[in-house]
Amino acid sequence: MPDQPPQIIVVEDDPDIRVMVLALLKAQGWTCRGAGDAEELGDALLEGMPQAVVLDLNLPGEDGLSIARRLAALRSPPAILMLTARSEDIDRIIGLEIGADDYLGKPFNPRELVARIRALLRRMTRAASEEAGEVLTCAGFTIDEGARRVTGTGGEEIALSGAEFALLAQLARARGRILSRNYLLDAIHGREAAPFDRAIDVLVSRLRKKIDRPGQESLIEGVRNAGYVLREPKE
Template identity: 45%
Template sequence: MGEPHILIVDDARDIREPLSQYLRKHTFRTSLAADAAQARAAVEQGAVDLVVLDIMMPGEDGLSVCRWLSDRGGPPVILLTAMADDADRVIGLELGADDYVVKPFNPRELLARIRAVLRRAPPAPAKVEGGARSFGPWTHRPDTAQLAHEDGSKLALTSAENRLLGVFLDNPRTVLSRDRLLDVTAGREAKAYDRAIDNQVSRLRRKIEVDPKKPTLLMTEWGGGYRLAANVETAGA
């Protein structure tokens, strides 16, 4: 199941179903949601690599869903927005959305943007090299993309989070520039995108920090990048 899993959230059936068919023809797996409640359930049920999210929906709108996704640490979001929604577009980006597409849109354009966002945070291979490692109160198991806390709780990581955390664990207490992180996680195909790494680090912080606004593990080095401020040790089985 190596194909990226895309969740399409739109109350318009004549948009979400044809878009799903189009993406499936281009090797993606898709799930559909007609409203915010269905979107939340879909994200809770399984790993989603990217969400295509309509802003204007009856009841809870897309911006609220975007905020919820951002608060829980992902996955990446591409907003679908009406031409006149300049303010909503800006708010969505401030909430952590990775990109937006204006309605009516060309499916080929949306496909290109989906691929671009996924290139910035590429899926990790099915088997990640290296065993479990501990840092601070956490143990990272890359093969299952899982974090275990010393209190016994566990968290699932997206493929992008799993890959990014692995880079930090490979380089503890070392300042890693945004350019280096982007190159290591996305490869040479990635285009320069300043917010890409910032968004990924922000999502990871929401999972591993006690207070993401006052991080003690993933530290920002102003003008430099980011640093894992913890020792890393090999963990038992």
């Protein structure tokens, strides 16, 4: 039986942009639904959870940042690609901090939009197809790639978004080696860094908040002009 095409919801209040994006994504063979605001998104989610959500930040009523926070808190969240105006740098950073996986500024190149979504879907598909992935132990954590589960030293489960899990797994596999920002961006998001791109720095900040112990040095060390490395906790 052939695989079902990925499900994508496009949340955009501008009908012209929404229709254009839906047509573009449907041309890739993906199954797409549109929504103009949070209420319409809620109706669309009743039909099934998508693999990805393309989410505009400037929505009427509940804004995109609030919606992204709710989606990222789900047990199995979809990948979230934010669409933002180029002047909204602070909103991009906040969006990444609360759980969005990637962002794209408006106006955007249609081919880049497709490439970004394809990279997110590839990561989601790879995660879903791992039936018996490697189990990593590093820095006091057990990282079960097959089950997409992280547990601490006391056996407590640590809830991570898809991008946070991918980052922790990459750092754990490196076994103490420094990984550059460009390497991590390509491995996690499937793209090269743009000038002043802070996506990895924001993702590291999010992950630190979930795995670091209060009053102790961060387990993820930033190495100037080099990248990041996962260290064993100090006794």
